[in-house]
Amino acid sequence: MLSLAKRVIQQIIGDKRTLALIIFAPLLLLTLLYFLLGNTTYTPTIAIKENALSPAFVSQLKSEDVKIVDISSSNENANDYLKNHKDVDAVLEVSKLTGANITMFESSVKSGKAMEVIQTAIQNTAKNIIPIAKVNINYVYGNTNDSTFSSLGFVFLGILSFFFVFIISGMALVRERSSGTLERLLMTPIRRRQVILGYSVGYSVFAVIQAILIVLYCIYVLKIHCEGNALWVILVMVLMAISAVVFGAMISIFSHSEFQVVQFIPIVLVPQIFFSGLIPLDTIPYYLGNLCYITPVYYGCTAIKRVMVEGGGFCDIWMFIVALLAYTFILCVLNTLALKKYRKL
Amino acid sequence: MEIKVEKVCKSFDKKPVIHDLTFTIDSGEIVCLLGPSGSGKTTTIRLLIGAIAADSGTICFGDIIVPNIKLLNKIGFMPQNDALYDDLSGEDNLKFFAGLYGIKKDKSEKRISEVLKLVELTNDRKKYVRNYSGGMKKRLSLAAALIHEPDVLLLDEPTSGIDPVLRRTIWDQFKNLKNQGTTIIVSTHVMDEVSECDKAALIYNGILIHFDDIQQLFAKAENGKVEELFLKAAKEQEEGAAIC
Numbered sequence: 260m261l262s263l264a265k266r267v268i269q270q271i272i273g274d275k276r277t278l279a280l281i282i283f284a285p286l287l288l289l290t291l292l293y294f295l296l297g298n299t300t301y302t303p304t305i306a307i308k309e310n311a312l313s314p315a316f317v318s319q320l321k322s323e324d325v326k327i328v329d330i331s332s333s334n335e336n337a338n339d340y341l342k343n344h345k346d347v348d349a350v351l352e353v354s355k356l357t358g359a360n361i362t363m364f365e366s367s368v369k370s371g372k373a374m375e376v377i378q379t380a381i382q383n384t385a386k387n388i389i390p391i392a393k394v395n396i397n398y399v400y401g402n403t404n405d406s407t408f409s410s411l412g413f414v415f416l417g418i419l420s421f422f423f424v425f426i427i428s429g430m431a432l433v434r435e436r437s438s439g440t441l442e443r444l445l446m447t448p449i450r451r452r453q454v455i456l457g458y459s460v461g462y463s464v465f466a467v468i469q470a471i472l473i474v475l476y477c478i479y480v481l482k483i484h485c486e487g488n489a490l491w492v493i494l495v496m497v498l499m500a501i502s503a504v505v506f507g508a509m510i511s512i513f514s515h516s517e518f519q520v521v522q523f524i525p526i527v528l529v530p531q532i533f534f535s536g537l538i539p540l541d542t543i544p545y546y547l548g549n550l551c552y553i554t555p556v557y558y559g560c561t562a563i564k565r566v567m568v569e570g571g572g573f574c575d576i577w578m579f580i581v582a583l584l585a586y587t588f589i590l591c592v593l594n595t596l597a598l599k600k601y602r603k604l
Numbered sequence: 605m606e607i608k609v610e611k612v613c614k615s616f617d618k619k620p621v622i623h624d625l626t627f628t629i630d631s632g633e634i635v636c637l638l639g640p641s642g643s644g645k646t647t648t649i650r651l652l653i654g655a656i657a658a659d660s661g662t663i664c665f666g667d668i669i670v671p672n673i674k675l676l677n678k679i680g681f682m683p684q685n686d687a688l689y690d691d692l693s694g695e696d697n698l699k700f701f702a703g704l705y706g707i708k709k710d711k712s713e714k715r716i717s718e719v720l721k722l723v724e725l726t727n728d729r730k731k732y733v734r735n736y737s738g739g740m741k742k743r744l745s746l747a748a749a750l751i752h753e754p755d756v757l758l759l760d761e762p763t764s765g766i767d768p769v770l771r772r773t774i775w776d777q778f779k780n781l782k783n784q785g786t787t788i789i790v791s792t793h794v795m796d797e798v799s800e801c802d803k804a805a806l807i808y809n810g811i812l813i814h815f816d817d818i819q820q821l822f823a824k825a826e827n828g829k830v831e832e833l834f835l836k837a838a839k840e841q842e843e844g845a846a847i848c
């Protein structure tokens with residue numbers, strides 16, 4: 260068994276590209292996501308008809324972080340104006356009949372910002388007149404200043420690590436099968452469970468390194484806020500990566516070529532992303548949300564969330580750890596049984 | 605160790621590939637499985653080692669029934685495709701197989717040097733297998749089959765793609781091994797190699813048409829050529845089909 264694990268490690272170290280794919284690709288992607296989803300400092304542009312609005316509100320609006328264009332002289336309607344002026348994010352009109360009307364070009368991050376600014380301005384103006392209208396928004400976990408990345412970062416942490424390990428272990432086993440080396444190595448007195456164990460150990464070494472690197476990178480370089488103890492996050496990530504190794508091995512048993520492993524990606528990996536916490540599960544109809552219990556990413560990501568966002572400790576995540584361990588164990592047993600196809604003993 | 609094959613049949617996807625195979629190989633013999641492409645040589649070897657299970661019939665090595673995991677310790681297997689790890693060096697490939705047989709480290713080092721010398725790869729031991737030539741891969745694959753000093757060797761076309769000079773030395777090695785008591789079963793479709801063996805099993809379309817000492821076989825063939833026996837078998841099978 261050890262000689263098998265040793266060989267897997269030797270092969271990966273010899274293959275620089277695979278090594279880079281396991282270790283650095285997730286870091287690169289996380290950095291990219293960080294910039295894509297991080298806090299933007301965008302200043303929206305809003306068009307108003309100044310003379311139609313109350314002076315108090317206009318001065319309040321101008322004091323916000325926003326660019327104001329006065330379109331009192333224009334007689335275009337709001338839709339046409341936005342179509343002709345792509346640099347304007349929103350048009351704010353007030354009429355006696357319909358109240359405040361905000362028109363935006365399309366729903367996007369930019370128009371969201373514009374909306375936010377207008378709302379704050381309305382609130383702040385009202386606050387000076389009637390104090391009751393002041394609204395405070397509080398979150399149990401996290402705060403309003405959290406970017407999308409810091410509040411959903413834990414999901415990507417889990418998915419990315421799972422994804423890369425899954426592909427690499429699945430591919431390697433299928434290659435072994437198609438090159439005939441699997442049959443050959445099964446014609447030696449090695450036990451089937453030793454084969455599966457040897458593989459899992461070999462790949463897990465890299466999976467563990469990767470998991471640790473990702474967590475440290477996220478916390479210390481990308482500065483994702485981690486409420487609880489980072490060691491628990493690392494533990495969960497490591498377990499999830501190991502489950503990805505055996506999951507990949509499982510898939511490779513049902514495929515005859517590397518291409519077929521790729522075909523499994525949409526069927527197997529995409530649902531895992533759905534159930535990882537990006538979408539609230541209790542809003543899914545027909546109890547489809549319960550499908551989450553068959554995806555290892557669900558256990559991993561929920562546990563990471565408990566620690567990173569809610570500051571939980573071992574008591575809050577032990578059931579997820581047990582679930583991941585059980586998942587890995589069951590897949591190992593199934594893989595061992597599946598090898599029977601190659602050797603009855 | 606005597607190898608006894610009794611009434612073995614095997615079909616793939618309901619298509620019969622091996623029909624009613626029965627023969628016995630004595631300890632320390634070199635036997636060649638001879639037959640045209642697709643006749644069932646590889647299938648026979650895989651049945652012998654237990655990589656695939658027979659539909660009916662039994663295969664015994666001594667008094668051990670195949671498949672048996674302890675038996676695998678005594679068998680050296682060389683598949684028809686090279687089945688080596690391209691991304692490891694020749695030496696590391698052998699180290700890996702030695703590890704699978706549980707050979708201790710100091711002993712395996714010595715053994716690896718021995719088999720590498722045998723197949724004349726000592727100078728290329730550190731090279732990656734992906735940079736080996738076809739014949740070099742074949743030789744390394746042979747070395748891997750010899751690594752644990754097996755009592756029985758099952759070799760699927762060990763000499764195809766190897767030049768006549770090296771082929772000669774390899775056959776000499778086989779004879780050395782035979783003198784040490786190793787039983788060797790070799791598949792080939794090169795008729796000339798028959799004369800190197802003690803016995804030959806002629807397989808045609810999954811049917812064992814002849815199994816005999818080679819002197820006997822040469823005597824049976826009209827002009828002393830083994831091809832004759834295949835041509836005759838082809839004719840007979842055709843006639844048989846016509847009658848049906």
Ligand SMILES: Nc1ncnc2c1ncn2[C@@H]1O[C@H](COP(=O)(O)OP(=O)(O)OP(=O)(O)O)[C@@H](O)[C@H]1O
Binds near residue numbers: 646
């Ligand atoms: N796994 C398999 N599934 C289906 N058919 C198979 C399988 N393996 C072998 N066969 C069929 O069995 C027959 C015998 O194949 P085998 O590989 O034993 O031939 P061979 O004598 O080794 O030929 P060659 O000299 O070309 O290697 C062929 O018709 C082949 O198509």
Ligand SMILES: [Mg+2]
Binds near residue numbers: 645646760
């Ligand atoms: Mg063959």
